[in-house]
Amino acid sequence: MANASVVPSGYLQGTNPASPEWLNKGDNAWQMISATLVGMQGMPGLVILYAGLVKKKWALNSAFMALFAFAAVMPCWVLWAYKMSFGHKLLPFWGKAGLAVSQDFLIPQAVLPSTSYKNITPAATLLYPTATMVFFQYAFAAVTVILLAGSVLARMSIKAWMVFVPLWITFSYSVGAYSVWGGGFLFQWGVMDYSGGYVVHLASGAAGFTAAYWVGPRLREDREEFPPNNLLLAIAGAGILWMGWSGFNGGDPFSANVDSSMAVLNTHICASTSLLVWTCWDVIFFKKPSVIGAIQGMITGLVCITPGAGLVQGWAALVMGIISGTIPWYTMMVLGKKLWFLQAVDDTLGVFHTHAVAGTLGGALTGLFAHPDLCSLFLPIPHSKGAFYGGRGGVQFWKQLVGACFIVGWNVVATSIILCLIKLVLPLRMTEQELQIGDDAAHGEEAYALIGQGQREIYIQNGGNNDFVQREEQRV
Numbered sequence: 001m002a003n004a005s006v007v008p009s010g011y012l013q014g015t016n017p018a019s020p021e022w023l024n025k026g027d028n029a030w031q032m033i034s035a036t037l038v039g040m041q042g043m044p045g046l047v048i049l050y051a052g053l054v055k056k057k058w059a060l061n062s063a064f065m066a067l068f069a070f071a072a073v074m075p076c077w078v079l080w081a082y083k084m085s086f087g088h089k090l091l092p093f094w095g096k097a098g099l100a101v102s103q104d105f106l107i108p109q110a111v112l113p114s115t116s117y118k119n120i121t122p123a124a125t126l127l128y129p130t131a132t133m134v135f136f137q138y139a140f141a142a143v144t145v146i147l148l149a150g151s152v153l154a155r156m157s158i159k160a161w162m163v164f165v166p167l168w169i170t171f172s173y174s175v176g177a178y179s180v181w182g183g184g185f186l187f188q189w190g191v192m193d194y195s196g197g198y199v200v201h202l203a204s205g206a207a208g209f210t211a212a213y214w215v216g217p218r219l220r221e222d223r224e225e226f227p228p229n230n231l232l233l234a235i236a237g238a239g240i241l242w243m244g245w246s247g248f249n250g251g252d253p254f255s256a257n258v259d260s261s262m263a264v265l266n267t268h269i270c271a272s273t274s275l276l277v278w279t280c281w282d283v284i285f286f287k288k289p290s291v292i293g294a295i296q297g298m299i300t301g302l303v304c305i306t307p308g309a310g311l312v313q314g315w316a317a318l319v320m321g322i323i324s325g326t327i328p329w330y331t332m333m334v335l336g337k338k339l340w341f342l343q344a345v346d347d348t349l350g351v352f353h354t355h356a357v358a359g360t361l362g363g364a365l366t367g368l369f370a371h372p373d374l375c376s377l378f379l380p381i382p383h384s385k386g387a388f389y390g391g392r393g394g395v396q397f398w399k400q401l402v403g404a405c406f407i408v409g410w411n412v413v414a415t416s417i418i419l420c421l422i423k424l425v426l427p428l429r430m431t432e433q434e435l436q437i438g439d440d441a442a443h444g445e446e447a448y449a450l451i452g453q454g455q456r457e458i459y460i461q462n463g464g465n466n467d468f469v470q471r472e473e474q475r476v
Contacts, residue, residue: 022109024127027255031132034251038139041244042146043070049237050153051447053292053349055222056229057438058154059447065153065161066146072165073142081141081169082134085177086113092185093410095178106131112254112379113183124379126254136251141173143248144200150349151208154218154226155435158442160426164418168207172414176203176407190396191403192370192381194263195252197307197362198407205356206411209347214419215428217346219435226348229447231291238295242271245302249309259377263310266317267302273321274301281329293329296354300328303358307400308366310378312386316369324361328353360404367400 019025043066051063073081083098090096100106110126110133126133145165152161176199179186193199217223228234250264278297282290304324305317312320332353336342342352370386387394419428434441 020109022125022127023129024255027126028128028132030256030260031128031136031251031254034247035132035136035139037244037247038136038143038251039070041241041248042139042143043067045237045240045244046143046146046150047237048233049241049295050150050349052230052232052234052237053228053295054153055226055438056448057440057446059229060439060445061158061442062149062153063447064443065149065156065158068158068162069145069149069165070142072162073145073169074138076166076169077138077141078134081174082137084170084174085141086133086137086182089183093175093179094184095174095182100130100134106134113181133254137177140196140200140248141169141177144173144196144204145169147201147204147351147355148208148211150351151212151347152215153348154222154438155429156211156215157427157430160422160428163422163426164211167418167422168415171418172207172411173199173203175410175414179406180403186403186406189399189403190381190384191399192311192366192375192384192396193307193363193403194309194311194366194378195249195306197303197359197366198403201303201306201355201359202363202404202407203411205352205354205359206408207415208351209345209356210412210415211419212347213345214416214423218348219432222435223346228292234295235291238298242298242302245271245306248302249306253310253378257377259310259374262374262377266309266312266314267305269314269317270305270321270324271298271301273318274298274304274325277322277325278329281326281333285333296332296350297325297329299354300324300358303355304362304365307359307362308370311366311370311374311381311384313369313371313374316365316371320362320365320369323365324358327361328357331357356408360401363400363404364397367394367397370396 047063047066047070050066051059054062078100080097080099082100084090084095087095087098107129110128110130112124112126145168148168149161178184180191180193180199181187191198218226245267246264249267250260253259253263275294275297278300279289279294282288282293301321301324304320305312308316308320331342332350336350336353345352347353366386368386368388370384370389372385372389375381375384384396387397422428429435430442439446
């Protein structure tokens with residue numbers, strides 16, 4: 001019998017190629033779990049959130065737009081977009097495109113480009129392989145474009161969307177990611193974005209609002225009456241989104257460390273506070289709490305804390321929750337009914353308010369509340385601090401606002417150009433008849449079979465009069 005105490009040397013840490021000396025299994029496991037949590041925010045989280053929040057005839061189309069985007073980002077990411085976001089410098093705001101599919105690139109120790117400051121200090125190496133980093137950052141890219149979709153639900157052509165997703169990831173998302181996270185000019189200048197308040201949320205809010213302008217509004221009847229078809233489903237999706245944020249913010253120290261714990265706790269402090277404050281405003285002004293309002297308040301709190309999740313103290317997270325439950329509520333519920341440009345652009349799920357406004361707030365408040373001791377725990381910005389802690393007369397606050405302006409400006413311009421080019425080849429929106437029908441026109445399928453045993457409603461034109469008829473669903 002072989003001696004059980006003798007282990008072949010090929011399986012010892014450092015001698016087994018699958019477990020090299022530099023590999024920290026705890027860090028690698030947490031990073032992979034965090035990536036999976038972020039991925040679950042998109043699929044199934046946002047998929048079922050969108051399916052539940054929209055009108056019944058748009059449930060399937062809305063879910064599919066999110067599902068398609070989640071899948072479409074991956075090949076773009078590994079074939080060219082990862083290196084455009086985190087690779088070698090091409091321009092101050094853009095990396096060089098390149099493949100991220102070979103073992104020679106994916107197996108070696110990952111590098112964090114946002115720790116190389118002005119080409120003086122070398123980039124830090126992480127204690128897990130590059131494959132882990134590629135997957136983690138893919139999840140953020142996928143969630144970003146799914147969030148954008150919330151602005152154009154219930155009218156954008158699915159074929160135009162299928163073309164739009166890879167183009168937007170290539171020419172818009174990668175620029176923001178490289179500029180802030182990839183060692184680009186905003187990082188070099190000192191703009192702080194802990195986990196995507198600018199790269200993900202401000203970008204998706206600005207691009208979504210721009211896309212809503214170019215695609216045009218929903219049908220008038222849909223704008224006037226757009227009841228959620230399944231709020232219980234929406235709550236389930238919101239719950240996955242909320243819990244997934246533990247990975248969204250907790251994974252961005254790129255290590256299972258104390259800063260990660262701080263980021264996770266602050267995330268839930270701010271989200272809970274924001275939900276409660278938003279609900280209180282609903283009760284004060286509308287005399288009853290709204291489930292949709294609670295979901296919106298939850299999201300604004302999660303978005304607001306994201307730029308500073310591991311950089312601010314717990315009391316600051318509470319303050320940020322109060323602000324994120326108030327200002328976006330005001331822009332959506334009050335200014336949204338007064339300002340002409342907010343009325344003119346049909347942002348289906350209010351992504352501008354929940355992500356652009358809340359993301360900008362979070363970035364600005366991080367410029368005020370970022371604590372120097374907490375910043376010292378975060379590899380990309382070890383010497384930063386907010387204005388409240390002597391940040392050179394508030395200069396960090398103004399840097400945060402300038403950084404936000406660049407993200408907004410680039411996304412507005414890039415999104416506009418992409419959609420105008422697509423419009424030359426494909427219509428951006430469905431036809432009027434397709435808009436009347438909804439899912440069945442877009443996919444030949446419906447989310448619910450509520451009439452008899454699988455009957456569906458189909459829309460036909462009868463002598464110029466629009467009528468609904470029923471047909472028996474063919475059994476397979």
